[in-house]
Amino acid sequence: xxxxxxxxIELINKTPCCYLATCSRDGAPNVVPCGSTxxxxxxxxxxxxxxxxxxxxxxxxxxxxALTFHxxxxxxxxxxxxxxxRVKGWQVKGAAQLLASGPVYERTKEMVKARLGEPATKMLxxxxxxxxxxxxxxxxxxxxxxxxx
Numbered sequence: 691x692x693x694x695x696x697x698x699i700e701l702i703n704k705t706p707c708c709y710l711a712t713c714s715r716d717g718a719p720n721v722v723p724c725g726s727t728x729x730x731x732x733x734x735x736x737x738x739x740x741x742x743x744x745x746x747x748x749x750x751x752x753x754x755x756a757l758t759f760h761x762x763x764x765x766x767x768x769x770x771x772x773x774x775x776r777v778k779g780w781q782v783k784g785a786a787q788l789l790a791s792g793p794v795y796e797r798t799k800e801m802v803k804a805r806l807g808e809p810a811t812k813m814l815x816x817x818x819x820x821x822x823x824x825x826x827x828x829x830x831x832x833x834x835x836x837x838x839x
Contacts, residue, residue, distance in 0.1 A: 692822040692839035693732040698780055701759055702729040708759040710737060710818075712748035712786075720744050726798075726805050727757075733822050735782060736794060738802045739815040746788060746815060753785040755820055758828060779828035780838075782820065790816040 694702075702708065711721045722745055726738035735757055739746060749755065760779025764770070789795045798817035802810050825839040 715751035737818040784823040
């Protein structure tokens with residue numbers, strides 16, 4: 691099990707959007723933006739499964755996932771080596787499991803209600819729990835792609 695740093699946990703918990711990658715049994719990739727994501731401890735990220743139909747089908751066939759998150763990137767007009775050097779990001783790889791009941795599910799349901807409103811809780815399919823097995827830097831520069839945990 692890999693452990694996320696406090697900086698990583700803080701970023702996951704405040705960033706408006708992370709990206710979740712899955713792959714079907716036959717190798718077809720799928721990447722989706724996820725807005726309701728939280729780190730519940732240094733080894734666990736929870737994604738609210740609201741609009742994740744293809745993602746959940748893939749996870750049933752192949753539970754391996756990757757979740758990428760980063761600080762805000764500069765616009766194309768503002769991009770420069772100095773601006774890109776301020777971007778920090780990570781990729782967490784691990785196995786995902788969908789929970790449809792229990793304390794983690796209930797906390798996820800409350801998060802969805804707070805962020806998206808009561809109607810969205812009716813669309814919640816579960817709490818997608820990702821256990822961190824590997825963590826990589828996606829920060830632009832020479833460390834990009836390096837395994838850090």
